[in-house]
Amino acid sequence: MEDFVTFKSFDSDKIESQIERGMETLIEKAVEPIVPKALPKEIELTLNARLGDEYTAYYFYRNAANWCKGVNFPKAAAFFEKEAAGELEHAQAIQDYLTQWNLYPDIPAVETGRAFLGLVDLINQAYELEWNLLQKYSDDQKEIFRDHPATFNFIQGYVDIQVGEVAEYSDYLNALQLIDTRSKLDILMFEDKYFG
Numbered sequence: 001m002e003d004f005v006t007f008k009s010f011d012s013d014k015i016e017s018q019i020e021r022g023m024e025t026l027i028e029k030a031v032e033p034i035v036p037k038a039l040p041k042e043i044e045l046t047l048n049a050r051l052g053d054e055y056t057a058y059y060f061y062r063n064a065a066n067w068c069k070g071v072n073f074p075k076a077a078a079f080f081e082k083e084a085a086g087e088l089e090h091a092q093a094i095q096d097y098l099t100q101w102n103l104y105p106d107i108p109a110v111e112t113g114r115a116f117l118g119l120v121d122l123i124n125q126a127y128e129l130e131w132n133l134l135q136k137y138s139d140d141q142k143e144i145f146r147d148h149p150a151t152f153n154f155i156q157g158y159v160d161i162q163v164g165e166v167a168e169y170s171d172y173l174n175a176l177q178l179i180d181t182r183s184k185l186d187i188l189m190f191e192d193k194y195f196g
């Protein structure tokens with residue numbers, strides 16, 4: 001049964017010292033900063049891997065723009081320049097998310113070279129790259145769904161980007177079905193019409 005403080009048992013010194021100890025604990029807590037939380041290790045590893053994929057995409061489009069400039073597809077070159085810039089933004093946003101969560105991004109080494117046999121080959125490769133990345137981000141969402149809803153939402157933005165990219169390259173591939181891809185003139189007209 002709980003003891004009641006009666007007039008007889010009231011010990012002012014004891015209570016004062018208890019209050020003092022309580023205050024000391026409060027003051028200690030007040031000057032002790034909380035260590036902020038980070039992302040779970042698995043999620044950190046996944047995001048660092050995607051960071052590598054975004055840089056891979058950046059180098060892919062840089063090579064694509066260079067190739068288009070070299071063979072004189074100026075409109076396609078300008079288009080791929082923009083794609084490369086977009087990939088850098090995607091990489092930046094992943095790094096910002098990691099640092100927001102008190103983690104230091106671990107930028108992976110990635111493949112920087114890429115060769116193209118023609119504009120159709122380039123578009124085929126771009127489609128495959130974007131499709132594969134859509135699969136990766138979609139798989140990441142399935143893994144993260146229950147463990148970390150905030151990161152699930154963050155990755156949703158990347159799934160949306162990938163859906164847009166896949167749709168865009170699908171359009172180019174569909175347009176290529178309409179022309180004779182062995183005809184240089186058809187390819188020139190394709191470049192002018194779709195990248196103009």
Ligand SMILES: [Fe+2]
Binds near residue numbers: 087
């Ligand atoms: Fe991207």
